[in-house]
Amino acid sequence: MAQIPHVLVVDDEAAxxxxxxxNMEAAxxxxxxxxxGEEALESVAEDPPDVIVLDWMMPLLSGIEVCRRLKIKSETAAIPVIMLSARSEDVDKVRGLETGADDYVVKPYSVTELVARVRASLRRVRPATVGQTLTYDDIVLDSETHRVTRDGSDLKLGPTEFRLLSTFMEKPGRVWSRDQxxxxxxxxxxxxxxxxxxxHVGRLRxxxxxxxxxxxxxxxxGAGYALG
Known part of the structure; x- marks a missing residue:
């Protein structure tokens, strides 16, 4: 459950x-x-997503402003933002991307294409969730077959240790706190x-x-654990 990619959908239009x-859940x-926008910022603080699908035109706080606030904070700057907008002019796309959006999708759009763009963003930030093989030194983790080898030898990991290792291997060098x-x-x-x-870290080791x-x-x- 914890390894399922998490997408935050931000749009003021209910339908x-x-x-x-x-469609995201079906995928x-x-x-x-x-x-x-305010709700979006609160949601990110409470339950950080892997990807944010963010509408530009919203009352009170626009998608552009939400994106700007997320990208200037170190703890949220790396979360990919896919901006949705009816604005199709190049100048608008440039503005959206310069504000920090990682992708820009013009309405009306293909839902299939949007899901593909979410997956592409996930490949960059959480490769294990989209079936990619991760490698660190002599350790190889195949997230599709749930097989881990070290120096060519199979390792027998429990499901929790497997999720721990994939988390570490997605971002080698990053220090993870126990709460994270x-x-x-x-x-x-x-x-x-x-x-x-x-x-469980002891078991993994x-x-x-x-x-x-x-x-x-x-x-x-005083901080937590890191790979490497």
């Missing part, structure tokens, strides 16, 4: 919003909704003590080093 949510994504790992690996709706993270290889998981005192 358009629900159509997008329906296998977990979704949350926001009906305006709980959200990503266990999910926000499951109550798990942060000490459980330490237990044991499997990764059982054939004598160096431990690739680094403990960052």
């Amino acid at each position: 358009q919003r629900e159509m997008l949510v329906y 296998g994504f977990r979704t949350t909704r926001a009906t305006n 790992l709980l959200d990503r690996v266990w999910g926000r709706d499951v109550y798990v003590d942060t000490r459980t993270v330490d237990v 044991k499997v990764l080093t059982e054939s004598g290889g160096a431990d690739p998981v680094r403990t960052v005192r």
Whole structure:
């Protein structure tokens, strides 16, 4: 459940919003909704998505302003934003992209194409969720077959350890706090003590080093864990 890609859909028009949510969920994504810009910013703070599908024209706070605020904050700057707009002029596209949008889709659009663009964004930020093979040094993780090898030897990982490793391998070097790992690996709706993270990281380390290889998981005192 925790590995299902999360898409935030932001649109003030109910019919358009629900159509997008329906199609994103049919494509296998977990979704949350926001009906305006303020709601979108609150949603990102509470439950950070992997991709944001954001309408430009909204009352109170426009999609452009939401995008600008997200991109100037280090903790949300890397979240891909796909801007939806009826504005088709090149100058509008340029404005949207210069504000920080990662993609710009003009209305009316093909839902199939939009889903493909969401998947393309996910390939950049969470490759394991779209079936890609991840590699770090001599460790290879195949997210489609759920197979992990190190130096050519198969590793037997439990489902939680597999999700932990894929999270680490998607962003080598990034320091993950225990709370961030709980959200990503266990999910926000499951109550798990942060000490459980330490237990599963210990199990992951044991499997990764059982054939004598160096431990690739680094403990960052007071912060969490990182790969490499």
